[in-house]
Amino acid sequence: MKTWAIATNTFREAIRDRILYLILVFAIVMIGSSRALSLLTVGSEEKIVKDIGLASISLFGVATAIFVGVGLVFKEIERRTVYTLVSKPIRRSQFILGKYLGLVLVLAVNVAVMTACFYGLLIAKGWMDFAITRAIVLIFAELMLVTAIAILFSSFSTPILSSLFTVTFYIIGHLSWGLLLLADRIQGELGRNVCRLLYRLLPNLEAMNVKGMVVHGIDVPPSQVVFACLYGAAYTVIVLALAVMIFRKRDFL
Amino acid sequence: MKWRRALGPLSLAAAVASASWSWSRLEALRSGEPAGAQVLYLPSGKYLKIISLGYPEVMADIIYIWSIQYYSNYDQSDRFKYLEHIYGGVISELDPRYVDPYLIGAVIMSTEANDDEMALRLLDKGIAANPDEWILPFDAGFLCYDRLKDYPRATRYFEMALESPGAPSVVKRLHAEMYNKMGDKRASLEYWKEVLEGADSDYVRNVSSMHVHDLTIEADLETLRRAVASWRSRYGGTPPDLQALARAGLTDSVPVDPEGNPYRYDRSTGEVTSQSRFKLRRRVGE
Numbered sequence: 001m002k003t004w005a006i007a008t009n010t011f012r013e014a015i016r017d018r019i020l021y022l023i024l025v026f027a028i029v030m031i032g033s034s035r036a037l038s039l040l041t042v043g044s045e046e047k048i049v050k051d052i053g054l055a056s057i058s059l060f061g062v063a064t065a066i067f068v069g070v071g072l073v074f075k076e077i078e079r080r081t082v083y084t085l086v087s088k089p090i091r092r093s094q095f096i097l098g099k100y101l102g103l104v105l106v107l108a109v110n111v112a113v114m115t116a117c118f119y120g121l122l123i124a125k126g127w128m129d130f131a132i133t134r135a136i137v138l139i140f141a142e143l144m145l146v147t148a149i150a151i152l153f154s155s156f157s158t159p160i161l162s163s164l165f166t167v168t169f170y171i172i173g174h175l176s177w178g179l180l181l182l183a184d185r186i187q188g189e190l191g192r193n194v195c196r197l198l199y200r201l202l203p204n205l206e207a208m209n210v211k212g213m214v215v216h217g218i219d220v221p222p223s224q225v226v227f228a229c230l231y232g233a234a235y236t237v238i239v240l241a242l243a244v245m246i247f248r249k250r251d252f253l
Numbered sequence: 254m255k256w257r258r259a260l261g262p263l264s265l266a267a268a269v270a271s272a273s274w275s276w277s278r279l280e281a282l283r284s285g286e287p288a289g290a291q292v293l294y295l296p297s298g299k300y301l302k303i304i305s306l307g308y309p310e311v312m313a314d315i316i317y318i319w320s321i322q323y324y325s326n327y328d329q330s331d332r333f334k335y336l337e338h339i340y341g342g343v344i345s346e347l348d349p350r351y352v353d354p355y356l357i358g359a360v361i362m363s364t365e366a367n368d369d370e371m372a373l374r375l376l377d378k379g380i381a382a383n384p385d386e387w388i389l390p391f392d393a394g395f396l397c398y399d400r401l402k403d404y405p406r407a408t409r410y411f412e413m414a415l416e417s418p419g420a421p422s423v424v425k426r427l428h429a430e431m432y433n434k435m436g437d438k439r440a441s442l443e444y445w446k447e448v449l450e451g452a453d454s455d456y457v458r459n460v461s462s463m464h465v466h467d468l469t470i471e472a473d474l475e476t477l478r479r480a481v482a483s484w485r486s487r488y489g490g491t492p493p494d495l496q497a498l499a500r501a502g503l504t505d506s507v508p509v510d511p512e513g514n515p516y517r518y519d520r521s522t523g524e525v526t527s528q529s530r531f532k533l534r535r536r537v538g539e
Contacts (some may be wrong), residue, residue, distance in 0.1 A: 037318070040321065041360070042353070043352075043357060044353055047314070047351065047353070048314045049315050051311045052314070053312045053313045055310075170306070205307065211310060212310045212350070215310060218349075218538075
């Protein structure tokens with residue numbers, strides 16, 4: 001209950017910060033791009049509209065996760081409201097989890113409304129394909145992980161540094177496959193093993209990227225969606241556990 | 254005090270005017286260079302894919318849309334300099350499954366830049382990345398047929414297209430016609446018969462039946478004329494009639510044309526002709 005109370009409070013706070021205005025921007029981008037494309041492109045507009053729709057859901061979500069997530073814990077410390085909270089019978093894990101769930105709730109609302117706008121446009125154009133939902137589910141799994149990473153950094157660093165760290169993690173998460181290429185080029189066994197170990201340890205966000213596949217009508221097996229969600233959820237739990245451990249060590253008194 | 258109050262709006266107006274003036278000067282400086290020309294100097298799509306951070310498809314869309322505007326600008330005389338790089342090296346590397354850029358790129362390469370081989374290289378790349386898309390080998394085949402008049406090459410592409418799912422009957426028709434163009438009337442006839450059997454519309458049925466009619470006559474005439482030539486070299490002179498060719502084992506039988514009329518034979522010249530008129534050839538002026 002305490003976790004839920006913190007979560008709903010975080011959600012309300014984000015709404016007050018007009019985070020949901022992003023949805024309006026999304027709707028404008030979607031409608032504007034589909035109108036502009038009919039003038040500019042040759043060939044199928046469907047593919048481009050789907051690409052832009054999925055990329056916008058993902059980008060607006062990542063932007064929300066990073067730029068709201070990095071300030072969540074820090075703001076409480078800076079405003080000293082955290083003193084009131086930690087002096088109450090609330091475990092620090094509940095505080096971190098509550099903050100995390102609050103932002104996930106914001107993201108869920110954001111993604112749900114953006115998806116509804118996107119589907120509305122696709123249905124109106126006669127391009128609806130429910131396989132797209134698989135890509136959106138995985139985008140949300142990725143957002144959950146990115147939020148956890150943002151909160152982890154927020155638990156011990158300033159918002160600017162946390163943003164930098166989270167964006168770096170996001171980039172690494174999409175480039176981690178490069179470590180396997182590097183491992184093939186490295187001569188020494190030790191270097192190769194380090195690359196392979198890092199590949200295993202770092203988040204692999206590409207595992208949750210099937211946007212291109214669904215747009216091109218390539219079948220994404222349900223097992224792939226399930227395993228990618230499981231991977232994202234497990235990694236999120238690990239990152240949140242780390243955040244809780246770090247936050248527990250912090251002394252506010 | 255009044256002038257102080259006016260200082261803010263005046264500064265703002267000056268800033269707007271400066272921005273507008275400097276912007277127009279910058280535009281004048283780069284006159285002649287189309288908007289976004291720097292896209293031409295992008296590195297290979299292989300590298301762009303790395304920095305696209307999971308959005309290579311959107312990056313491909315943007316460059317493709319830009320390319321259409323750029324290559325349709327006829328004021329730019331040297332616009333084809335990086336044509337193959339943009340379509341074959343950037344867009345197709347970013348999103349290999351995106352079919353439109355292969356088709357549009359090939360059209361620009363072939364009809365605008367007059368480089369059919371470049372167009373075929375792009376289409377080959379598209380075929381390798383999209384083996385299930387009949388339109389790519391069909392496009393390549395049509396280019397070989399229509400522009401290069403390279404019928405054996407066109408045939409190979411049409412065969413590839415026929416192996417892809419969903420290939421429409423026009424592929425079969427062109428495939429059958431390529432054998433005719435190569436001079437293999439019998440093979441063409443067999444393929445046209447297949448088209449006729451599988452005809453899914455009155456139009457296809459009508460066209461293919463006319464091809465079967467004409468090709469049957471052409472193939473029969475070819476066989477009979479060859480048999481007469483063999484008679485000449487074996488016995489000297491011309492055969493007394495067409496039945497003599499069959500009796501001598503030079504033909505399996507003596508055919509009649511598709512309308513049931515026997516073929517005409519002129520013993521004095523050895524010429525074999527058809528009583529029935531061609532249905533299609535005459536219409537297209539051949």
